Amino acid sequence: AGNSATVTLAVSIDRTPPGIAAQPSTTEWTNADASVHFVCTDTLSGVAFCTDTIGVQTDGIHDITGAAVDRAGNRATASATVRVDKTAPTIAATPDRVPNGAGWYNAPVTVTFACADGGSGVADCPAPSTVGGDGPNQAVSGTVADRAGNTATASLHVSVDTTPPTIQA
Numbered sequence: 001a002g003n004s005a006t007v008t009l010a011v012s013i014d015r016t017p018p019g020i021a022a023q024p025s026t027t028e029w030t031n032a033d034a035s036v037h038f039v040c041t042d043t044l045s046g047v048a049f050c051t052d053t054i055g056v057q058t059d060g061i062h063d064i065t066g067a068a069v070d071r072a073g074n075r076a077t078a079s080a081t082v083r084v085d086k087t088a089p090t091i092a093a094t095p096d097r098v099p100n101g102a103g104w105y106n107a108p109v110t111v112t113f114a115c116a117d118g119g120s121g122v123a124d125c126p127a128p129s130t131v132g133g134d135g136p137n138q139a140v141s142g143t144v145a146d147r148a149g150n151t152a153t154a155s156l157h158v159s160v161d162t163t164p165p166t167i168q169a
Contacts, residue, residue: 014072018042020050022066022080029120029148033057034082040068047071056082059119085119085148091126093142093156104159108132111156113142120147131158 019041025034033055040050051066065079096110108130115125126142141155 012045012072014042014044014070014074016042016044016070017074017076018047018068018070020066020068020076020078022064022078024064024080024082026082029083029085029146031084031086031148031150034062034084036064036066036080036082038066038068038078042068042070042074045071045074056084059084059086083120083148085117085146085150087117087119088150088152089115089117089122089144089146091115091142091144091152091154093140093154095156095158099159104161106160107162109158109160111140111142111158113144113154115144117144117146117150120150123147131160132162134161134163135159 021039023037023039035053035055037053038051040047047068048071049069054064056062062082063079064082065077068076092114093111094114099105110128110130112128113126115122122144124145129140131138131140136159137157138160139155139157141153143151143153145151
């Protein structure tokens with residue numbers, strides 16, 4: 001019979017994975033909540049799925065991964081790291097020796113500071129401080145900071161009397 005027919009069919013092929021970029025709210029240590037935002041692109045079949053922004057509220061180093069899927073089923077991932085430390089460091093002030101029984105020192109006193117931080121680490125611990133002037137209840141204070149910006153302060157009061165008593169005959 002010699003009949004024939006022609007059919008035209010459009011076929012779309014997309015073997016290219018979508019693009020995805022992870023954008024952390026900070027790349028440094030922070031003492032506040034952090035987040036990672038994901039930006040997804042696909043120029044062929046279009047983006048079918050992109051991970052929503054992921055928030056982080058807890059202390060620690062968090063590796064966050066997001067995914068992008070295009071309409072052809074191709075998949076890609078991207079990751080970012082956020083570092084959260086909301087916990088203050090610790091600091092202790094210690095004199096170089098104990099006072100006498102009445103709570104006084106008869107010579108200058110050097111107070112040292114011991115600092116620690118289990119999260120982001122100590123950024124700045126105060127240097128030793130020497131109290132040499134006479135007087136009661138002299139305050140010696142030091143403040144420690146961690147790498148996330150948290151701080152703590154320690155104080156110690158010392159009484160110093162370097163003047164020997166006088167005897168009148």
